[in-house]
Amino acid sequence: MTNPLPKPTIQTRIERSSLGTADARKMRARTSDATARAIVTRAAAYPARHTSTKSFSRKVGG
Amino acid sequence: MQPGADEQSGGAAGYGIERKSARGVDASVPTGWLDEFTGTSEDRELEETMQALRRRERLAEDADLVTWLALNGFTGTDYERFAYELVRYGHAVITAWVRRGLIFGKCRDRGLGGLEEPPPGAMTRPDVAEELANETVAKSLHYFRENVLMRGQWNPNRGASIKSYFIGQCLIRFPNIYRAWLRTEATTNVMLVDDLGFLDRPAGEGAVTDPADLAVIRQEIDTRLARLPERTRTIMVLTAAGWSQQEIALRLGTTVKAVERTLNYYRPAATTRKGIA
Incomplete structure (x- = not known):
């Protein structure tokens, strides 16, 4: 029995995506790790909007 | 491609023309053929087609990435x-x-x-x-x-x-x-123009409190760094007066990082040219 192909890691998927083009890689290198982490943390701190299925279905008359 | 084709030179009838991503010359294709082909409308069309294919490939990978993230x-x-x-x-x-x-x-x-x-x-x-x-x-x-x-x-x-x-x-x-x-x-x-008095109320331990000293600091910075933006001079005055970056950020309604970057950006130039920090 042959071994199945290993699943690509998230980093591999990112590098294959549009974020992995030469230009995008060059741009990504301009932002420091600390800045990027701080922004991700800041984004996560914004309050989530109420988008439950119930309220949505009420809006569309479901 | 057959093994060893890269080492061959000259004509190799039966080999398909293969365009490499970096537009490198394939050793199996006579150079003269490529020279004739380069710059023609067919060449440009082929290049455009290949770019479009590469874009589609990236889009497919984007879709794969988003699908993967959606699973969680x-x-x-x-x-x-x-x-x-x-x-x-x-x-x-x-x-x-x-x-x-x-x-x-x-x-x-x-x-x-x-x-x-x-x-x-x-x-x-x-x-x-x-x-x-x-x-x-x-x-x-x-x-x-x-x-x-x-x-x-x-x-x-x-x-x-x-x-x-x-x-x-x-x-x-x-x-x-x-x-x-x-x-x-x-x-x-x-606030900076109308309320300069706040500079005379430094915050934090060990800060300069003597109004005369503060006036000297402010005059020194005003004179030597006259070309800098008002906000930058304020940051430098407050730093010289002993305010912490956090206190300055709070006072000016900005982030500690922004204060730090301003100081890092302007201080070396000021030190080199004018002999002050």
């Missing part, structure tokens, strides 16, 4: 890794556009114009570009996840890559963030 509801370590890389890209692009003033044109092109002119020279200040880019990208990431990714709004068949779509989201968010910053900036400038 756009949460967890994989999503964080993706968000981190997206932010690095978005932050670099937005910072560059803010510094060059290009962002106003980009917003206008998308029907998001009507933005007031920034104060002269404000966009080239490192703390301003940093502050605007940080807020824009953070807010965009939040809404990108909630409104675009989680609702399946991004569609690769429409031709925009995931990174371009994110930049579009940043352009949508920028105008309101800029307007809020402009209001704060106007308030701060009024």
Whole structure:
């Protein structure tokens, strides 16, 4: 029995995506790790909007 | 291709013309053929076709990435890794556009114009570009996840890559963030001009308290750094008076990072040229 192909890691998927083009890689290198982490943390701190299925279905008359 | 073909030179009848990604010359194709082909309309068409194929390939990989992240509801370590890389890209692009003033044109092109002119020279200040880019990208990431990714709004068949779509989201968010910053900036400038007395009330332990010393510090900085923006001079006066970066940030309504960057940007030049720190 042959071994199945290993699943690509998230980093591999990112590098294959549009974020992995030469230009995008060059741009990504301009932002420091600390800045990027701080922004991700800041984004996560914004309050989530109420988008439950119930309220949505009420809006569309479901 | 047959083994060893790279070492062969000259004609190799039966070998298909193979274009390499870097447009390198394939040893199996006589150079004369390629010379005749280069620059022709067929050559340009082939190049365009290959670029289109590469774009489609990237879009397919974008779709694969988004599908993978959706399996975990756009949460967890994989999503964080993706968000981190997206932010690095978005932050670099937005910072560059803010510094060059290009962002106003980009917003206008998308029907998001009507933005007031920034104060002269404000966009080239490192703390301003940093502050605007940080807020824009953070807010965009939040809404990108909630409104675009989680609702399946991004569609690769429409031709925009995931990174371009994110930049579009940043352009949508920028105008309101800029307007809020402009209001704060106007308030701060009024405060700096009209309320210089606050410099004589330094905060924190070990700060300079003697009004005479403070006057000397302020005069020294005003004279030697006259060409710097008012806000930068204020940061330097307060630093010299013993305020911490956190206290300065609080006072000026900005971030500690922005204060730190301003000092790092201006202090070496001031030290070298004028002999003061």
